[in-house]
Amino acid sequence: MDLGIDRQALVPVVQQIISAVAQWIRMSGVSPGTRLPSVRQVALDNLLSQSSVIEAFERMVAQGLLVSKHGSGFSVAQPSTLYEGQWYEGAEREWGAFVDSPLGELKLGCGWLPDAWRESDDISYAIREVTRTDTAGLFNYSTPLGLPALREQVFKRLSRIHIAAHQDRILITAGASHAQDLLIRTLLKAGDCVVVETPGYGNLYRQLGFHGVQLLQVPRTPGGPDIPALEALLQQHRPKCLFVNSLYHNPTGSSLSRTVGERLLALAQRDNFLIIEEDVLGDLQHPSCTRLSALPHDDRVIYVASFSKTLSSALRVGYLSASAAIIAQLASLKTLTGFGTSRFAESVVATLLANGTYRKWVQRLRKRLNTQMTATLQVLEDEEWEVFAAPAGGMFLWARPRAGDPSRLQACARRLGVLLSSGALFSPTSEPSEWLRINVAYADDQRALALFRAMGPARSTSTILKTTGV
Incomplete structure (x- = not known):
């Protein structure tokens, strides 16, 4: 069994053994119960220590890929349906x-970056800095709107991309999905209708459906929502909101054109609906990008963003910007349902933003x-x-x-x-x-x-x- 071990790779040898044997099981189509070559033979064939092979095989037993019987070595387990x-x-x-x-x-x-692309040293440094300088962050709740230091950094970020905001009109959330949930529960009720793009983000569809909201579909084009299709919908329905993903749309990767964006805002004004603009990949922006929130909109656009995709999903830090009245309602609901968000996670992100990392x-x-x-x-x-x-x-x-x-x-x-x-x-x-x-x-x-x-x-x-x- 040639495992193709690469001793120059950053991946540990034991993990390489596991991956290679798992691939052999998958590609060979072997039946459950098939015995693997002995540990000694695998080690000799691949110039490995027997202890590394044993550790890899034992881990695969724990994962349910292999079974071990005393005196019989290791064999392929029954396949999992997971x-x-x-x-x-x-x-x-x-x-x-x-x-x-x-x-x-x-x-x-998948919707996130490979682990190999992450730069954990910077996050580790920020965590150490927070634990050294902000002991309260380890024990206390954050404020209803979110940590002031983080809202200050978010305000600066919004200013750089020409979105007019004020720190009191920024709410920190546990990621973009949390922001969407707060908005749905605050602005909508069962039976209301909203416009969503198709294709679009499946989790948003399920959030809306859970609350009994009716979905009106508008096709996504390479330049944004299909305007003629949207106008046809507006002739028959009175939606409360339009959910749109302006930059690097999920899943198509397309971005909103300025012409389409200006027409969307005109329709929102004419037909009196709000636009919820998600921008979770906005920090990867191209100079030609168009955001609805950066255009004049008379508080008709609510801006939602997150650090989960670009920085860390584990920290679960996002934010939104809206009118003062909506922010007040959202902050009340956020406090009622969860006593706020993680001050510690907010402190870590604020540190990474403040020091330029x-x-x-x-x-x-x-x-x-x-x-x-x-x-x-x-x-x-x-x-x-x-x-x-x-x-x-x-x-x-x-x-x-x-x-x-x-x-x-x-x-x-x-x-x-x-x-x-x-x-x-x-x-x-x-x-x-x-x-x-x-x-x-x-x-x-x-x-x-x-x-x-x-x-x-x-x-x-x-x-x-x-x-x-x-």
């Missing part, structure tokens, strides 16, 4: 989306993502995939093979160890779709490249697997 089916961000099934798959599949459609990190991240976006677009063009839009930045692409055969695509992805987030997950009605969300931060993995090639013109999956060595 990770069957499509993976996607926020999937409820067994909470599988929020844990690592023991088979080490590539989450090509976050700004430098985002600059590096933007450059890295842009490089990967260009490379992925080129690969998809070479393999004749259809791409919805060529994003100016961000991390998402919306694409499909031109020779679309969903069953073949799924079979190929399973064999290669790639987990997909299908287009149906980004539809308000879960309508099946051949479109896929692709996170470009994962698209340079050999398994992703093999999938793109396998679904290209006149290619067979078996040929791709042989030539790539996957």
Whole structure:
């Protein structure tokens, strides 16, 4: 059993053994009960210590991939059903989306950065600084609006992107989803109707549906919501709100054009509805980006952003900016339902913003993502995939093979160890779709490249697997 161990890699040898054996189980199609080569043989074949192999195998037993019997060595366990089916961000099934798959599949459609891209030293330094200088942050609640030091930094950030705000009109939340939930519960009631983009963020659809809100769908175009379709909806309905993702739209990666943005604001004024603008990837901005919140809007736009995508999902820090009246209602609900947000997490983020670390990190991240976006677009063009839009930045692409055969695509992805987030997950009605969300931060993995090639013109999956060595 050749495990292909790379001793120059940053990944520990034990983890490399686990990943290689898991891939062998997946690719070989071996039956449960199949015995693995002995620990001694695996160690000899790969120039490894027996202790490393034993540790790896024991971890796989704990993960349910292998079983161990005294005197019989290690064998393949019964397959788990935990990770069957499509993976996607926020999937409820067994909470599988929020844990690592023991088979080490590539989450090509996930909504966050790879761990290998994170820069933990900066966060560790900020944590140490907070524990040294802000002891109260370890024990006390934050204020209803959020930590003043963080709101000051957010105010400066909004000023730099030409969004007029005041610190008393900024509310800190536990991420963008928390902000959306507060807005839904404050502004809407069961039976109200709102306009949502399709495709769009599936978790928002579920939040609205949970509260009995009626969803009116408007197609997303490469320049933003389809204006003629929206105008047709407005002739028949009186929506309370429009939810829009202006920059680096999830899942298409497209961004709002100024012409569309100005028309949206005119319609909101004419038909008296609010616009909730989500901007969770806005810190990866391109100079040509258009934000509704940066245009004159007479308090008709509520701005929602987060540090979860760019900095850390674990810290769970987001924020929103709205009129003083709405902020007061939201702060009351936030206090009533959770006694505020984490002062400690807010202090860590405020420290990273104040010392310039976050700004430098985002600059590096933007450059890295842009490089990967260009490379992925080129690969998809070479393999004749259809791409919805060529994003100016961000991390998402919306694409499909031109020779679309969903069953073949799924079979190929399973064999290669790639987990997909299908287009149906980004539809308000879960309508099946051949479109896929692709996170470009994962698209340079050999398994992703093999999938793109396998679904290209006149290619067979078996040929791709042989030539790539996957």
